[in-house]
Amino acid sequence: MKTAFVAAAIALASTAAMAQTTIRVDYANPNIWTETQEILSEEFMKSHPDVTVKLDGPADTYAEGVQRLLRQNVANDTPDVAYVGLNRLRILEDRGMTQPLDAFIGDNPEEQGYTPALLSLGTYKGKQHGLATSASTLVMYVNPELVKKAGGSMDNFPTDFDGIIKLAAKINALDSTIDGIWIEPHDWRYQSLLGAHGGRPLNADESDVTFDSEAGIAAAGLYQRFTKEAGMKPYGANDARQAFPAGTLGIMLESSSLQARFETAAGDRFKVVVKGVPLVAKDQASIYFPTGGSGIVMLSKDEAKQKAAWEYIAFVTGPVGQKIIVENTGYAPANAILVRDDAYLGEFYKKNPNSLVAHTQIANHAGPWYAYPGPNGVAVTDEIAAALVEVREGADPAKTMKETAENVRAELGMK
Structure with a gap:
């Protein structure tokens, strides 16, 4: 019994330790995103019990969201992760606020569904500073x-x-x-x-x-x-x-x-x-x-939070997260696996054949919405x-x- 008690105590302590990492996530456009963001965070935490996602109150528009992030940066109070309009990523990148994701993505991005066309939406000066999360064309x-x-x-x-x-x-x-x-x-x-x-x-x-x-x-x-x-x-x-x-x-x-x-x-x-x-x-x-929609960036400079932030980013830009986004917003997926593999959106495309047109166009030819x-x-x-x-x-x-x-x-x- 004593051994069992010790093992249980260790397990409880381990679980408590796992739940210590909390990441703040910022987003905008509540009319489109609020319900979807709640679903994404809940599903992510089910499979990642060691990470707690705290959603900041949303800004009304992507423009307002970026301005808020700039103010938070001055006050040294930026969230760990943020959803940003694809045509506004550069505003944060120019100021050195975004953290490159190349080391997290690894050497085989296409196997993860990140085609060169999709990666181009978040590339800045040869580095991957963001990943698309939703797209329109x-x-x-x-x-x-x-x-x-x-x-x-x-x-x-x-x-x-x-x-x-x-x-x-x-x-x-x-x-x-x-x-x-x-x-x-x-x-x-x-x-x-x-x-x-x-x-x-x-x-x-x-x-x-x-x-x-x-x-x-x-x-x-x-x-x-x-x-x-x-x-x-x-x-x-x-x-x-x-x-x-x-x-x-x-x-x-x-x-x-x-x-x-x-x-x-x-x-x-x-x-x-x-x-x-x-x-x-x-x-x-x-x-x-040129692709409209949003991208996700990592803002945290803390190594422990960066690890948790990447797990969240990988989830929402991966097949499961993208399926949630497509079915709840109407945006096209920003991951090519969903277009290639019927297991994710096969039934959706049968009911919504019009959607496949834009989704295929984005997977094959997505490019940045050039910001002069x-x-x-x-x-x-x-x-x-x-x-x-x-x-x-x-x-x-x-x-x-x-x-x-x-x-x-x-x-x-x-x-």
């Missing part, structure tokens, strides 16, 4: 009823922009209340078209602007072609997001994160179909789609959007994008 939403009325077929849907423009023109000609195609003049959407052509906004070392390339001019030129050849109207995003599910817009290039919203809003009017963005570049390896460096970075994106409006309204694409690139070089101190 540009896709084409299609109204098959309008396609059919225009003489087209979903079984033989065009796979290049020439064919899509011709089909959109036919849809546009059906009725004065029907529009063929729409895309917003917006930096992220333009970057997506640019990436489909194999181009990039900046060169590899960010010493020069490259969207004035042949690929960049062709991508911008699509705004004019959609308008001149297919009758695209210049209404705003809110109007377009109402027009598509209402059945008055045939093809809409928009974020995959709106899929559930469109499917619900369309109701019985028509069955929404999602198609991938045409891949223009002959070199498939050069194609990238320096204090004028946000102003640059506004300038690019304004240039796209000019092109849409008839300005020469080559002249406009080259002039815009020169202005951006000056604003970023590149000349």
